[in-house]
Amino acid sequence: SQKIEQNSEALNIQEGKTATLTCNYTNYSPAYLQWYRQDPGRGPVFLLLIRENEKEKRKERLKVTFDTTLKQSLFHITASQPADSATYLCAPDSGGYNKLIFGAGTRLAVHP
Amino acid sequence: EPEVTQTPSHQVTQMGQEVILRCVPISNHLYFYWYRQILGQKVEFLVSFYNNEISEKSEIFDDQFSVERPDGSNFTLKIRSTKLEDSAMYFCASRGQTEGNSPLHFGNGTRLTVT
Numbered sequence: 001s002q003k004i005e006q007n008s009e010a011l012n013i014q015e016g017k018t019a020t021l022t023c024n025y026t027n028y029s030p031a032y033l034q035w036y037r038q039d040p041g042r043g044p045v046f047l048l049l050i051r052e053n054e055k056e057k058r059k060e061r062l063k064v065t066f067d068t069t070l071k072q073s074l075f076h077i078t079a080s081q082p083a084d085s086a087t088y089l090c091a092p093d094s095g096g097y098n099k100l101i102f103g104a105g106t107r108l109a110v111h112p
Numbered sequence: 113e114p115e116v117t118q119t120p121s122h123q124v125t126q127m128g129q130e131v132i133l134r135c136v137p138i139s140n141h142l143y144f145y146w147y148r149q150i151l152g153q154k155v156e157f158l159v160s161f162y163n164n165e166i167s168e169k170s171e172i173f174d175d176q177f178s179v180e181r182p183d184g185s186n187f188t189l190k191i192r193s194t195k196l197e198d199s200a201m202y203f204c205a206s207r208g209q210t211e212g213n214s215p216l217h218f219g220n221g222t223r224l225t226v227t
Contacts, residue, residue, distance in 0.1 A: 034215060036216075038155070041220075042221070043205075043220045049215060096213075099157045102155045103154070105155075
């Protein structure tokens, strides 16, 4: 069956450090991978989308990599700030307008 | 920036009652979704909707659930006879047509409490 695995433990890091979050998937062949941020009591907010033929995508302090051989995406936040504290969700995307299935998310806490 | 709006933000209902959760998707979007999130758990897909019909539904979306787009702007989720286990956050999302693929735009949810 299809499975999406994200670090289940919360990630605690010091302000200014780089946070790295992992998303592994099995029994998917996604054309894209999407990352979202979710704050408590709020809906997920789209951050980045990476295509299968892209190795890396950047947006300001965010960087996403996508390795279709390893079936893994890494999400990096450089120079992290307490305001980056949230849960980050990944979603392999087969393309078109099909449903997105989300991983359980990784909770990031950035401490001053 | 246009956004997805959901009402009410909180709904408390008694077991067995019907509830209707309302959503106004982004105006030029054509693909609509409902998700739910039980407290402390993951965001789960319920149903997708396009061209006035259900495209796909999950196992959670049983006969107690229905969706409707009654006019050009609203998208509703009805739970016919609520159960305690229906207590959750319900998120509406929409998606537009762009080249390549497009992200989901979520509302901020309706917190449903069934007592």
